[in-house]
Amino acid sequence: MKLLSKKLFECGVLQTANLHVLLEDSSCSMQSKACLYSTCDQCKDKHVLMRTENMQQTVQWQQWTVVKEKRTLLNGKEKEVTFTKKTTECGTLESLSDKFLTLFRQYKIHAFNMDNQFLYFRQTKQNLKSNEVIIHIDFAQNYVCKLKEEIQSTHFGASQNQIKLHTGMYTTLALNTVSFCGVSDCLKHDPSSIWAFMLPVLKEIKMKCPNIDTAHFFSDGPCSQYRQKHNFYLFTKHCHDLGFTSATWNFFEAGHGKGAPDGIGSSVKQAADRQVKYGQDISCSYDFIYVLNKANTSIKMYEINKSDIEKIDTAIPQKLKPVAGTMKLHQVIMEQDPNTISYRDISCFCRYGCEHAEHKLRQHIFKKPTQQLQDRSVTQSVRKNISSPHAEVEDCQPTAADIPCVKHFSNSLDPLMALKRLAKCDSFGLLHHECEALNPYIRLIQGQRRSLSSDKLMVNTFASGFTPKDLITSQTMFAAKVRMDGDCLPGCGSVFAFGKDDHSDLLRLLIIHELALHADFYTKEENLMKGYQKETSGSNELVHAYAMYSDKFIPGVKLNVRKIFEEETLGLLKPKSFMGIWQIFALSSVLRMQITSVYPQLGNPLVRRHLHRMIMPRVKSTSHIAFIMWTSTRSKSPYNWLPNHFVPLLPFR
Template identity: 35%
Template sequence: MTVRNLSGEWNFHESGHGKGVPDGVGGALKRRANDLVLHGKDIMSAKSFVKNFQDSAVFVYEVGQQEIDNKAIILSKETLKPVPGTLKLHQIWYSGYGNILYRDVSCTCVKGSFHAGHDMKVHSLINRKAKKQQKNEKKVNNQKQNTKERAMIKKDTGHYNHQKYRKYYFARTLTELGQCQTYEEILEKCENIYRIIDEKGYRIDYNYSPNITNTGIAIDERTHSILPSDIPHDVTLHPVKVSADGNCLPYSGSILVSGKEGMSEEIRVRIILESCIFKDAYLNQGFLERGFREKNNSLAKTFAFYSDEYANEVLSNGEIERLYEREVLKICKNKSYMGIWQVFALASVLCRHIYSVYPNLGNPNVRRDLHRMIKPREIKSKETSFIMWTTTRNDMRRNNWVPNHFIVLLPMEQTGQNDYNENSTGISDESVAGDGISSDRRGELNSGNEFEDVNTKEHTDNGDNPGGSRHNYLNVSDLSPQDLLGQYVLVAYDKKPYPGIVTDCDETEVFVSCMHRIGNLDNPSFYWPLAVRDECWYDMENVLGTIPEPKLVGQKYIVDVSLWKQALEMIKM
């Protein structure tokens, strides 16, 4: 409830008492189920019950055994304190993480009011002392592990080697991620890993440009025979050999940033972080269809069909999200195969366009979905890399061909120019270069807006982009909702300004995805909420003005100080 920012109240009633709306809903569902059975429908399980209520006005969800087991694992790691006098409880209020308010009578009076005999008692369910002790023990163990690894490196090389310790760190981190049993565990670890990577300064060379000459990698002759002719590029590209042990996509990413396969564990960890922290982006149609020239109204559903985790279940939005989380859990195991969602994540890890190359083999519908340009969340490199789907098998006919391997396409030598043909993809040089991106931005995962290509909506000084120019004033008086689409704005909510990006609009309102504030009102520091997006429709009168994209500093975003002060003044007026 803390993660989803929900509140709740529980009241006890004796059996036989009327419960109101909940009983009515339950009764309506049971009557409908009886009618379905009388008309020949079979309802043999909870899953079939939910399936038969897909068109119901009441939303029905199945809580599977896997979800129950996941929550049980989380609870088993907590030291919970029982509530005294449990059998006497009649009313409970949720009061923040791990805390409840309770009393022995059910009262409909306003929360916080004081009536005789109605006093609320406070109870903390979590044994914070035990939890703090566990945290301290974990910190000590991590320090011991770091010291041990440094000693091992020094023993091997005679001195401490930063690069070798970096490799040790990512190998150990990947092992820890592989031990997670739930998606929630992974998310908790990822947020900590994100911070450590930033603190240690482990950065990727975004401008590295590999070729066959400077890497010395051999050409993959077998894949060369199935190389399609419709790849948008200006120079001849050759498929190169990549090890085929389940780590082929991380190996490919490692080659693109270092010319060798040695950074595969780091690339896998970064793909996991990207997939986990920015899950909402990789399930969002607007984000997935950027660079895609075909028509597909549900790319997330299509990608779910292509996942190894798909088991012929009905793919509702909730099921697609759960499947995605299972796939993230699976790729935490080293040398586990990756797919299209991870190619998207790799593009954002490398901060460059990736062209997904699919041979003219197998199902043409699959090729239509996977042979495409993939745009990252943020661009820091003019390079466009080419990753090809291929196979290590020799026993497949042309019509039944399916991939099980990734390789990289490289030019023979340095060309000094971008490798893909911009005209054939419809992407301008301006959108690739990304004018507003600083090369020394902090934050290894390159956080940015999740639903728009920040570089195709960049702010310019020539006035061609309404509301998007770099200015030091707030003004929307001459702009329509359509002009604000894709722009960063400040909106007024509850007499406080919030930055966000406009993702939709109608004739009079805009739909804004907002950031959350860090600290007091005078501090223009914000972050993107991870668990639940803060999205809402706003009248134009509540839009204070457009702003440049907030600057990423570490793990927070900073709004221009002068614009922030103006917004505060406007709110006071």
């Protein structure tokens, strides 16, 4: 349009080449949809003022044209390609004027849509409520992997591996603005990959701000990605599954979708390139995230595997009914029925009975597939799996009905894989970053009352002999057999959570996750004092004692509690490594139940004074108490006795 208006202005046909001025001259109001859509009774026949002399004069002008061209490939076959280029056209001023007027009618609609979508975006941010979140997303250009040193042949062809980046930001009143970047080795840009990227983000939002029930999505509108029936279906399905009561998806006008996500994409790619210059290798999505987290990026990074995308892809029903007018719509609205959406040509705050003329809603109903009816129980359970065991506020505790009992991770992340990932962390800061990245995948577990008979557990006769006589319980307690491979404490946690010790990898991961994210809590005396029923000498007696009991403590070196705590937590990344008192505290919070740390009447009495005690979780959700005893596979020497094993103490029934 600019090229045409400029040429007509040079020829004296138009009084100005400024398209905005031309729009104002040809309509009653720039804010009226009816005016710019040419349906207003007062200005629908109003045209741009044009000089009509010498209209048969021959002129040349430039314009952008979509061109199709056949090209011959190396194998001799022909292929038709489509591309856009600037071409020179020749014709009369009359034909140029007619072309301009035809395109100007379309441009008026384009200009109104552009202004309206930008205005809606600004007003949504300005009027954001405490229960709302704004999510602005876009795909960044693929990142080409780089190595610090490369041979020449890696610069050509398939040797250059690429990584897909899905960037965005979300804004809430509580958290302000959070930038994020999803990374994947799978290069698909379809709705399945969009929602594989979005689900961890939405779960994190619900985890951090449980009161949020309204989501406003903003994106550009390519029909192969966001603006198509499959994305509309997944949008309403997953928003319902995650417990949102209201949600909208708003599209910027074509050619005007650039925004913060593009800046985030540029930022992470530049940061990755800098790290390559500093000597790092980036050959896959995991390397990309690892390198940026190590550089302490403020952008939240997370990885999506191909299996995540395929899982969502299989959940999309075949032969979904197309949405009429897909290419014109700019707002999709979630309805109470997960198989129904409402939509309109431009975004508007009005829900029903729009007071802005012609912003009317239309509805589209997706055909209910049989598979949906079969999976209803699964989708209902998804809502319950969005909380985190790391809620700091006690009045936000979930009920027992909200606690998932079977699945604790998405298919893309099993405990062993996560532990191998964390094992690459060479600093506590990096471990903290990696554990934060796991938050969307972590699910609550709940410790429960267990017994030998109901859970079919065997008695450890040797360990039962260590049970102290001053242990007061309502029932006789027996030591239960658990694994003796270094994972005995996670095995005890697995018994209380699942009734057997075969989830020790999961419990080890959750203990590390708890310690890494809440180091401040576990290194403060007042928190360690909770449940401790003995008098102390003051001056941080417990926190200093627990640091001295650590195998990271070096006699003669000035005591640094935080440093010892961090080194001990990093030491847990080694498979089958032994645990101690700090890990029992973390296990109490993971199980969300009180633990009685039972220490035999052996060895140093001061050590027993510190370790034989009640331990309170950060957030408690049950009145049941777990009994875990320090024991040994060696002799019962009363003087130089040292524990090397943990067992759960359980009643027979």
